[in-house]
Amino acid sequence: MEAQHARQFVLAARPKGKPTPADFRLEEIELGRPQAGEVLVKVHYFSLDPYMRGRMDDRKSYAKPTDLGAVMMAEGVASVLVSNHPDWSVGDIVLAHTGWRSHAVLNGADLRKLDPDFAPVTTALGVLGMPGFTAYTGLLTIGKPKPGETVVVAAASGPVGSLVGQIARVVGARAVGIAGGAQKCAYLIDELGFDVAIDHRAADFAAQLAQACPSGIDVYFENVGGPIWDAVLPLLNTYARVPVCGLIAQYNQSPDAAGARFATTMREVLSRSLTLRGFINYEFAVQRPEFLRDVGGWIADGRVKYREDIVDGLENAPDAFIGMLDGKNFGKVLVRVDTSLDQ
Numbered sequence: 001m002e003a004q005h006a007r008q009f010v011l012a013a014r015p016k017g018k019p020t021p022a023d024f025r026l027e028e029i030e031l032g033r034p035q036a037g038e039v040l041v042k043v044h045y046f047s048l049d050p051y052m053r054g055r056m057d058d059r060k061s062y063a064k065p066t067d068l069g070a071v072m073m074a075e076g077v078a079s080v081l082v083s084n085h086p087d088w089s090v091g092d093i094v095l096a097h098t099g100w101r102s103h104a105v106l107n108g109a110d111l112r113k114l115d116p117d118f119a120p121v122t123t124a125l126g127v128l129g130m131p132g133f134t135a136y137t138g139l140l141t142i143g144k145p146k147p148g149e150t151v152v153v154a155a156a157s158g159p160v161g162s163l164v165g166q167i168a169r170v171v172g173a174r175a176v177g178i179a180g181g182a183q184k185c186a187y188l189i190d191e192l193g194f195d196v197a198i199d200h201r202a203a204d205f206a207a208q209l210a211q212a213c214p215s216g217i218d219v220y221f222e223n224v225g226g227p228i229w230d231a232v233l234p235l236l237n238t239y240a241r242v243p244v245c246g247l248i249a250q251y252n253q254s255p256d257a258a259g260a261r262f263a264t265t266m267r268e269v270l271s272r273s274l275t276l277r278g279f280i281n282y283e284f285a286v287q288r289p290e291f292l293r294d295v296g297g298w299i300a301d302g303r304v305k306y307r308e309d310i311v312d313g314l315e316n317a318p319d320a321f322i323g324m325l326d327g328k329n330f331g332k333v334l335v336r337v338d339t340s341l342d343q
Contacts, residue, residue, distance in 0.1 A: 004031045004040060004081070007314055008101030011066045015056055018325070023056070024072065024318040031105050034084045039108045043098045044341045045310075046076035047125040048321050048333040071099040072317075075130060077114065077121045078104070079341070085109075093341070095124045100317050102337050119296065121341060126332035127306035128295060130281060131159035136291045137284035138243035139164050139221060140171075142277045147172030149218035152209075154228045156194065157184040159306070159332035160245060163295070164221045165194045166304045173219070176212050178228060180327045187330075191305055206231040221245060222276075233268055244278040307331030312339075 005028055012025035034040045055066045055073060066073060076098030080088050085108025088094070094111040098104050114121050119128055126132060145151050151168035155161045156177030165175035165188065176196045177188040185197035196212040198205065209231050216237035222229065222244045236242070268274065298304035309331040311320040317335045324333045336342075 004103055005029070006031050006101050006103035008099065009072045009314070009317055010069050011056060011072060012068070014058060014068070015053075019053065019056065019318075019322055021318045021322070026315060031103060034082050034105050037085050037108055038105055039080050039085050039088050039111070040082040040103065040105050041078035041094065041096060041098065042081050042103055042338060042340075043076045043078045043101060044338045045122055045125060045334045045336055046074040046098055046100060046317075047129070048074065048317065048324055048335060049131070050325065052321065053325060071101060074098060074100055075125055076337075077124060077341070083108070087111075093121055095129070100314070100335070102314055116341075119299070122308055122310075122332075122334055123299075123306070125334055126159045126308060127163060127299065127304070128292060131332060132163050132295055133284075133288065133291050134245055134281040135160045135163035135221075136167065136295060137281055137287055138245050138279055139167055139219070141284055141287070142243040142275075142279060143219040143221060143241045145171055145173040145219050148174070150174045150176060150213050150215060151219040151221065152176045152178065152213065152217050152232060153221040154178040154200065154224040155327075156188055156197070157307075157330060158223070161221070161223055162188075162192055162306065162331075163304065166192055166298070168219075169193055169195075170298060170303055176209075176217075178209070178224075184330060187307070191307075200228055210235060216240070219243075236268070236272060236274055238272050240272070240274050242274060242276045244276055309333045310336050312336050 007028050009024045009026055013023045015023050058065050076096060078094055078096055078098055080090055080092045083089060088108050093114045095114055096106055096111045114124050145168050151173045153161045153164040156165055157179045165177050168175040175194045177194040178198050178200050179185050180201055185199050188194040188197035198208045202208060213235050217235045218237055218240055220232050220242045222242055295304060309329045314337045320333055
């Protein structure tokens with residue numbers, strides 16, 4: 001086998017606030033032949049997700065930060081080009097931790113086979129992948145919405161928030177979605193079936209949210225933080241549940257920027273016996289089979305819909321990532337590196 005060359009983005013510098021293109025470096029490297037137990041794969045798609053911003057900082061978190069000079073991490077859909085692992089054959093389509101790159105040599109034990117006949121392979125990075133699983137487990141395991149209760153979710157047109165609202169509707173709760181702009185709000189109502197959609201850019205956003213939740217908020221699925229949290233907090237009912245999935249509004253801020261709000265938040269948590277539970281989806285890994293069964297079934301019968309925002313070209317990944325953090329995407333952001341699966 002001739003040497004395989006790969007293009008990849010590595011972390012060139014740690015961002016100071018909002019990432020810039022200079023924080024990433026595109027490299028071309030030569031890959032060696034897969035050793036025993038390894039496979040060489042070609043990457044077709046990889047996912048861009050908000051959690052990657054946290055990994056760019058060198059600070060304590062639930063996972064190790066990305067080292068300077070290391071490949072930017074990501075899950076990807078890939079096809080096997082060479083296999084030295086008994087479970088994999090040339091041409092198999094797999095889900096793997098590929099990173100932001102065109103090709104990779106990976107441990108065959110870390111791959112999961114995808115069946116294109118079950119669902120489009122891109123769904124393994126979105127509605128039937130990590131974002132979908134996050135929505136499913138966070139809402140049903142921590143939020144526990146009941147029929148007639150009010151569920152509010154911000155970033156509601158994104159891959160996590162859109163499924164949170166649709167699952168809330170499936171179990172009989174009211175779904176109130178918060179998104180940025182009229183187009184995204186219309187999508188929540190017209191396509192996804194949310195009960196209410198509110199534009200967080202509106203000057204009277206807090207008043208609109210209060211009007212949409214006349215009986216208060218029973219479950220708030222936290223994706224954003226910042227001013228949206230400030231508007232939600234006074235509306236939380238006694239014993240409200242708040243699955244804390246992400247804080248995208250804070251990712252580009254200094255660690256102490258939100259300190260002034262913290263004391264107020266904790267007083268409300270205490271006085272109203274609120275349940276705030278941070279979580280990482282892999283804590284609920286045992287629920288993955290029922291997640292695939294339930295959400296796959298809801299997609300098949302039309303109760304769940306999804307949207308993907310596909311960016312073509314590995315070289316465009318940094319700009320797409322920066323835009324996602326600014327809310328410029330509309331749906332699950334994927335980078336298409338190779339088009340051969342689409343032909």
